[in-house]
Amino acid sequence: MEPDPKEAEFFRRLDADESIEPKDWFPERYRKQLIRMMSQHAHSEIVGMLPEGNWITRAPTFRRKIGLLAKVQDEAGHGLYLYSAAETLGISRDEMYQQLLQGQAKYSHIFNYPTLSWADIGMIGWLVDGAAIINQTMLAKCSYGPYARAMVRICKEENFHKKQGMEIVGTLMAGTPEQRRMAQEAFDRWWWPTLMMFGVPDQASPNSAELTRFKIKRKSNDELRQRYIDMKVAQAHAFGLVVPDPDLKFDDATGHWRIGPIDWNEFYRVLQGAGPCNRERLEARRQAYADGAWVREAAAAFEKKRRQKEETAA
Ligand code: FAQ
DSSP states (O other): OOOOHHHHHHHHHHHTTOOBOTTSOOOHHHHHHHHHHHHHHHHHHHHTHHHHHTTGGGOSSHHHHHHHHHHHHHHHHHHHHHHHHHHTTTOOHHHHHHHHHTTOSOOOGGGGSOOOSTHHHHHIIIIIHHHHHHHHHHHTTSSBHHHHHHHHHHHHHHHHHHHHHHHHHHHHHTSOHHHHHHHHHHHHHHHHHHHGGGOSOGGGOSSHHHHHHTTSOSSOHHHHHHHHHHHHHHHHHHHTOOOSOTTOEEETTTTEEEOOOOOHHHHHHIIIIISTTHHHHHHHHHHHHHHTHHHHHHHHHHHHHHHHHHHHHO
16 A cells, blocks of 8 residues: 655654644644543643642741742643644643543642652752653653644753752752751652652553654653663762662673662552542642632623623624
């Protein structure tokens, strides 16, 4: 059978590393995969505001409060760029948002963990933003133009977030024995879940082969996870933190840190809704949506009036 000329042209452009834009022809699977990934990513940013938002009123100093407020606002902005970028694929923000509120859409499992002490805010910046940057620096090279461009700005802001997280962890580790204990205790809780942010192992990933063919994924889940491990183990040691993994060892032959087994059962439990905060997170988003009803109604009424005025003037 002759290949479809439109499809052949699409793959020719991918091979030439040309960017695919919203008005170009692309296969339905390309659209579906991008909507899945971009909407999950947008939801992660919006739900990701909640664990940190929990500490805005309790930040230890005014300077920390300003930094945290700005970070949480940035995450809202990231969600909005990503919803807008996904809308170029023919789905509305409202449709995506309803999927989140009805529990049909995924968001990063990491945001179903609680923030129990101030040290958790340092860990989120250092580890969670750190993982997001490694993943997203690759996505900034993905084949879909609007997603790749959104990633460039998001990564710049995430870098700033990572630095504020590292500064918090560094301050705690240079503090009293109690502050150091608090940092170590938070590190023990966040280390393993952040390793799961890169997705399931390559051989168990149902989406990776197609995403790689479409040049949406440029590096595999395991490759990015290894890059993260090498970077974070070195940083943990520099901070004076102990990596909570008795099997951790440096492999001289490859120059990489090798970790013990990841508990994927825990990951699937969280994904299926049984994480420590799944219910609370969705409830908070639903409540925020309900509380915002008057804003949406007011905006719609304003828009209706503006249109009526325009029509009368015409
Ligand atoms: N959580 O076949 P794969 C951030 C699902 S942003 C939940 O390997 P894929 C910024 C996956 O969806 C963090 N679900 O999937 C921030 C799939 O299910 P499906 C979010 C996960 O897509 C910082 C199934 O497992 N970043 O942190 C997870 O090839 C601080 C099979 O997996 C992005 O979304 C997970 N961790 O690779 C905000 C980046 N892992 O959909 C606030 C874009 C896997 O078939 C504060 N996304 N699953 O039903 C990606 O790069 C990819 O989607 C992966 C997963 C790498 C996450």
